[in-house]
Amino acid sequence: MRYFDYFCFEMDKQQLHNDWLNKRKKRKADLTVEHLLAGIQKQDITLLSSAITMIESTLDTDRVKSEELIKKCLPFTGKSIRIGITGVPGVGKSTFIESFGQLLVNEGKKVAILAIDPSSSTSGGSILGDKTRMEQLSQLKNVFIRPSAAGETLGGVARKTRESIFLCEAAGFDVILIETVGVGQSETLVHSMVDFFLLLMLSGAGDELQGIKRGIMEMADALVITKADGDNIKKANLARREYQNAMHLFPPKKSKWQPKALTCSSYSNTNMDLIWEAIVAYENHTKVNGYFNVNRKEQDKFWLRETLNENILRGFYGNEKLQELLAQFDQKVIREEETSFTAAEKLYQLYIQNLTNGNI
Amino acid sequence: MRYFDYFCFEMDKQQLHNDWLNKRKKRKADLTVEHLLAGIQKQDITLLSSAITMIESTLDTDRVKSEELIKKCLPFTGKSIRIGITGVPGVGKSTFIESFGQLLVNEGKKVAILAIDPSSSTSGGSILGDKTRMEQLSQLKNVFIRPSAAGETLGGVARKTRESIFLCEAAGFDVILIETVGVGQSETLVHSMVDFFLLLMLSGAGDELQGIKRGIMEMADALVITKADGDNIKKANLARREYQNAMHLFPPKKSKWQPKALTCSSYSNTNMDLIWEAIVAYENHTKVNGYFNVNRKEQDKFWLRETLNENILRGFYGNEKLQELLAQFDQKVIREEETSFTAAEKLYQLYIQNLTNGNI
Numbered sequence: 015m016r017y018f019d020y021f022c023f024e025m026d027k028q029q030l031h032n033d034w035l036n037k038r039k040k041r042k043a044d045l046t047v048e049h050l051l052a053g054i055q056k057q058d059i060t061l062l063s064s065a066i067t068m069i070e071s072t073l074d075t076d077r078v079k080s081e082e083l084i085k086k087c088l089p090f091t092g093k094s095i096r097i098g099i100t101g102v103p104g105v106g107k108s109t110f111i112e113s114f115g116q117l118l119v120n121e122g123k124k125v126a127i128l129a130i131d132p133s134s135s136t137s138g139g140s141i142l143g144d145k146t147r148m149e150q151l152s153q154l155k156n157v158f159i160r161p162s163a164a165g166e167t168l169g170g171v172a173r174k175t176r177e178s179i180f181l182c183e184a185a186g187f188d189v190i191l192i193e194t195v196g197v198g199q200s201e202t203l204v205h206s207m208v209d210f211f212l213l214l215m216l217s218g219a220g221d222e223l224q225g226i227k228r229g230i231m232e233m234a235d236a237l238v239i240t241k242a243d244g245d246n247i248k249k250a251n252l253a254r255r256e257y258q259n260a261m262h263l264f265p266p267k268k269s270k271w272q273p274k275a276l277t278c279s280s281y282s283n284t285n286m287d288l289i290w291e292a293i294v295a296y297e298n299h300t301k302v303n304g305y306f307n308v309n310r311k312e313q314d315k316f317w318l319r320e321t322l323n324e325n326i327l328r329g330f331y332g333n334e335k336l337q338e339l340l341a342q343f344d345q346k347v348i349r350e351e352e353t354s355f356t357a358a359e360k361l362y363q364l365y366i367q368n369l370t371n372g373n374i
Numbered sequence: 375m376r377y378f379d380y381f382c383f384e385m386d387k388q389q390l391h392n393d394w395l396n397k398r399k400k401r402k403a404d405l406t407v408e409h410l411l412a413g414i415q416k417q418d419i420t421l422l423s424s425a426i427t428m429i430e431s432t433l434d435t436d437r438v439k440s441e442e443l444i445k446k447c448l449p450f451t452g453k454s455i456r457i458g459i460t461g462v463p464g465v466g467k468s469t470f471i472e473s474f475g476q477l478l479v480n481e482g483k484k485v486a487i488l489a490i491d492p493s494s495s496t497s498g499g500s501i502l503g504d505k506t507r508m509e510q511l512s513q514l515k516n517v518f519i520r521p522s523a524a525g526e527t528l529g530g531v532a533r534k535t536r537e538s539i540f541l542c543e544a545a546g547f548d549v550i551l552i553e554t555v556g557v558g559q560s561e562t563l564v565h566s567m568v569d570f571f572l573l574l575m576l577s578g579a580g581d582e583l584q585g586i587k588r589g590i591m592e593m594a595d596a597l598v599i600t601k602a603d604g605d606n607i608k609k610a611n612l613a614r615r616e617y618q619n620a621m622h623l624f625p626p627k628k629s630k631w632q633p634k635a636l637t638c639s640s641y642s643n644t645n646m647d648l649i650w651e652a653i654v655a656y657e658n659h660t661k662v663n664g665y666f667n668v669n670r671k672e673q674d675k676f677w678l679r680e681t682l683n684e685n686i687l688r689g690f691y692g693n694e695k696l697q698e699l700l701a702q703f704d705q706k707v708i709r710e711e712e713t714s715f716t717a718a719e720k721l722y723q724l725y726i727q728n729l730t731n732g733n734i
Contacts, residue, residue, distance in 0.1 A: 081715065084715060085713075085715065085716070088713055088715075167529075167559075168528065168559050169527075199527075199528050199559075311707065311708050314707045314708075314713070314714045315704050315707055315708070315714070317714040318703065318704070318707055318714040318717050318718050318721075319700075319718075321714055321715055321718035321719075322690070322700075322717075322718040322721055322722060323687055324718075325718055325719065325722040326686060326687060326689075326690055326722060326725070327683055327686060327687070329686075329722070329726065330682075330686055340679075340682075343678065344675050344678070347671065347674045347675055347678055348671050348674075348675070353445075353448055353674070354674045354675070354677040354678040354681055355441065355444060355445065355448075355681055356445070357678050357682075358678050358679075358681035358682040358684075358685055359681075359685065361678075361682055362682060362685040362686060362689070365686070366689065366729065369726065369729045369730060370729060370730065370732060372730060
């Protein structure tokens with residue numbers, strides 16, 4: 015844009031700039047749901063990106079269009095394998111995906127890489143924010159990389175990522191990798207939208223420093239010790255055996271899958287094939303015993319509630335009259351005429367009264 | 375209980391057991407709101423614990439009693455300084471609190487220590503779960519240590535911690551420390567309920583491994599390098615200077631407070647007094663310029679919304695008729711007659727219709 019501005023200045027500035035503005039306006043208007051759907055089905059990466067940007071938008075008009083687009087994409091979804099990847103910062107998630115993604119592409123897969131980053135709302139920074147961290151992978155055909163959405167709530171960020179999965183599936187991607195930071199609730203949310211959950215660990219750093227709680231280890235379908243190269247190989251193998259033993263003591267999984275412990279090196283591209291084999295074995299295992307489908311249905315039920323919650327809350331916050339009431343109660347709280355508790359209670363009663371009386 | 379059962383068996387089993395059951399029933403019934411309030415105001419730690427357990431309970435009867443208790447406590451709250459403490463696992467939060475807490479007690483303060491642990495809902499484990507990690511501190515008079523509540527959502531866990539703050543203040547505690555894990559959204563929530571935000575960091579571990587995003591550093595009122603003892607002192611001082619310089623580049627805070635970078639050692643109890651001095655200086659600074667009170671009011675507005683959201687959602691999930699409808703739509707999703715999106719939309723419409731018609 016900077017060079018373009020300068021260029022305009024040198025040329026007939028006003029005329030060129032107007033042309034550009036009109037073109038941009040036209041381009042935005044072009045993005046109808048039909049246009050986007052057609053683009054997605056043709057695997058047009060630019061239009062897929064625009065569609066995801068629309069999903070992430072908080073504008074009301076975008077929201078309505080997004081819902082329509084997702085509905086139209088749904089019949090074309092569900093055919094990929096969705097893989098969650100987690101581990102603390104520093105474990106090497108980006109380099110792992112760089113290496114693992116290339117193996118998948120060599121296997122003829124179309125790979126989409128999404129992220130859920132709970133810190134993106136505070137910091138603006140995000141996992142996958144820097145495509146240069148996956149320099150080679152991002153240049154391959156059949157690869158789509160998208161950084162985490164930002165948002166006010168982790169649930170909202172996660173929901174948008176889940177909707178992006180559907181768009182990517184409709185665009186024909188057959189492996190979806192979803193990256194998240196390895197601490198806290200974002201794992202639970204990733205777990206609620208993937209078929210296979212992969213936990214990356216460092217050897218020797220100790221569980222505590224890695225912030226990996228037992229609950230997260232219990233969710234893992236495979237645990238992979240990264241950086242198993244050079245002097246580190248022996249230590250990594252030792253850690254692998256320890257984790258393999260530990261995982262035998264965990265309660266059996268509903269999937270009846272015995273989680274695997276593996277090592278890998280993104281640096282020397284070692285064992286990436288074994289990890290992919292484990293995932294394929296898992297897919298076969300759970301499709302035979304029916305768990306694969308049962309799990310997706312359970313996830314649908316979970317997201318039914320998440321979407322419902324959002325609808326219910328929007329019923330309040332999307333209403334102008336109620337927004338005015340809220341502003342009034344804010345003032346009462348500031349003047350100490352109400353506490354946040356009593357104000358919330360009274361506002362809720364007013365909401366229900368207004369609904370019942372048909373005032374809103 | 376096991377030994378007790380055995381004991382009953384040896385003695386006149388039935389009679390003793392009935393006596394015990396009656397005693398327990400009586401004890402539970404004893405816990406009226408008035409009884410709990412009186413106990414809290416007398417600084418009865420056992421009753422304060424029972425009251426917090428009631429707040430954390432999901433039973434409807436407990437919720438009603440909790441709201442009443444909190445309302446009755448509110449006039450006695452607000453007089454403490456509330457300090458948020460964060461840092462990645464391994465930075466030494468527990469040992470820091472062990473050392474810092476003892477300094478506060480020596481200064482004549484009554485110290486309550488609470489926690490928000492986003493992983494407690496998945497793992498069952500939690501920060502402060504093990505009181506032996508603060509062995510000396512937990513044995514002091516005037517100290518109250520309470521592990522993180524567990525809950526389905528981080529927001530819910532945080533709300534219960536905030537309510538516990540009020541109970542602790544009503545019980546006369548004048549310093550409240552709230553511990554959280556140093557990654558993700560739990561910081562934002564802790565930040566929304568404290569006056570002063572303390573970030574613990576390791577020297578030399580690198581920002582990335584510590585999972586500390588810039589957004590979290592920008593929230594800090596003081597940044598403290600831990601483990602500054604023995605061979606580590608030089609490295610810690612170097613890191614301190616670097617962070618001090620970095621923080622000068624951050625946008626100025628609404629509080630007009632210039633954040634401090636400090637070092638400390640929990641092992642040799644070094645510099646704990648400087649940290650407390652910084653907090654006292656902050657309190658004076660922000661009470662003079664008015665920010666202290668403005669910030670608490672802003673927090674009240676935030677929690678007005680959080681509490682309102684909970685009320686609104688309870689309006690749906692607390693209703694039997696709607697629960698039945700939800701179960702029906704679950705079945706439709708499982709039979710693939712509805713997607714999670716269309717089901718959520720239809721359920722919401724039915725909710726509003728039922729409200730408007732006065733059916734629920």
